[in-house]
Amino acid sequence: MKNIVILGGGFGGVQAALTLEKKLKKLRVKNDYEIILVDKEPHHTFTPLLYEAATTSKNLADYVELKSLVSFPFAELFKDKNIRVVNDVILHIDTAEGLVHLKQSKIRFEYLVVALGAETNYFNMFGLEENALPLKTFMDAIRLRDAIWRRAEEGAERLRVVIGGGGSTGVELASEIKEWTRELQEEVNKSCNIDVMIIEGSKNILPGFDGRVVRKVEKRLKKIGVAIVRDEKVDKVTQKDIILESAEKIAYDILVWAGGVKAVPLTEKMPLKKEKRGRIEIMGGLECIPESPDLKIYGKIYAVGDAACIINPKTNLPVPQVARAAITQGKIAAKNIIEDIKKQNFLSKKIKQYVYKPMNYPYIVPVGGKYAVAKIGLIVISGLLAWIFKGVVELNYFLSIMNPFKALKIWLHGLRVFIQNDRLG
Ligand SMILES: Cc1cc2nc3c(=O)[nH]c(=O)nc-3n(C[C@H](O)[C@H](O)[C@H](O)COP(=O)(O)OP(=O)(O)OC[C@H]3O[C@@H](n4cnc5c(N)ncnc54)[C@H](O)[C@@H]3O)c2cc1C
DSSP, rough: EEEEEEESHHHHHHHEEEHHHHHHTTTTTTGGGGEEEESSSSEOGGGGGGGHHTTOTTTOOHHHHHHHHHHHHHHHTTTTSSSEEEEEEEEETTTTTTTESSSOOOOOOOOEEEOOOOEETTOOTHHHHHHOBOOHHHHHHHHHHHHHHHHHHHHHEEEEEEEEOOHHHHHHHOOOOOOHHHHHHHHHOOEEEEEEEEESSSSSSSSSHHHHHHHHHHHHHHHHHHEOSSSSSEEEEEESEETTTOOOEEESSSSEEOSOOEEEEHHHHHSBBBBBBEEEEEEETTTOSSSHHHHOOSSEEOOOOGGEEEEEEETTOOOOOOOHHHHHHHHHHHHHHHHHHHHHTTOOOOOOOOOOOOOOOOOOOEOOOEOOOOOOOOEEEEEEEHHHHHHHHHHHHHHHHHHHHHHHHHHHHHHHHHHHHHHHO
């Protein structure tokens, strides 16, 4: 049996696994290959809804209910599919030997898809990692929700929440925390004013986004009362203060760090070509490139999603680290593996090469309540319409990874919970 091993069950990994499974079962040699997905978590996390999970009142949804809305067990996603899930931590990838070393076992691979995502980057800033909360996983969202809730419950009259990083995660979280205030006060039956501030190192929030989107988002943030500090970089952090490079001191009660991501150490150590931030450079077919031409790379190795870097020739910039890119890349890597299997087994005379074409993906930035700003092609829409569009995009994703009944059930359940959370206006 030859193993097709997928490392990471995020957007790229899940899509690679599902595409491989669908295509492999049509091949005569299907029983010679096994698809194995390895992840340290037993579930796939839907990150676009983490900000909602972090700001949903306890009386609207308990831990279990919230978890079911943003993280989907692999066992259910891959039920009735020929995909084996190994729930373990990956410690080392031996590209020369074709071995993945896990905490509890080893797996040999014939084909490898590296879909390990990225991790929060604290840029070695003094005190930042120790004092800030990240937002990458469901548990991060719960820790943040509980931290805010606890302070309000303890009777804090004023709570200063500072978010480092004014990218889309920082913006959606800041605005939703601000909108949560009224409901939280009712829930704990105490008066607690939440001041929310975003600190952004660039001249504008949402660096890299269309100017029209930025202006609309800024207007909305102003309306709901989120303060923005622009063009200021964090220098160090103490238990109570953030000290900026300009020497200005900002006091905080809760600090969230959404200021950037970096490659996971595992991929950094692989003897593959990487760009300066440690992401794996990939070719058009998403194959990795050995660091040295003499290097013996066992099998065929592909990288997708946040772990990979490919330049968009139109912009000369790396493709942004977004879910849509990871999904498309996961599918393409899977299709190229299938083509290679056909070639190795003489199943077809015509072997195709699927090429990833970087593009400007549409994006949606929720900005508190039932309000979002979206850019689709050249068009920018905002308000309730963009918020509805966000819901449709989410449903579309759920339909792509689970059966229609399950997808609709989870989506409607999420809608019921989050619609109460997302006040209008
Ligand atoms: C809060 C938040 C909100 C976001 N919102 C959006 C949005 O609205 N739209 C959008 O397009 N993008 C959004 N993103 C970005 C999007 O989540 C990423 O671009 C996407 O997840 C990348 O997919 P991936 O498959 O490369 O990696 P991931 O989805 O990060 O998956 C990586 C997987 O690898 C596993 N893993 C990592 N290390 C190990 C190890 N050592 N052993 C075992 N398993 C391991 C992890 O558990 C994880 O399941 C958001 C990100 C965050 C954090």
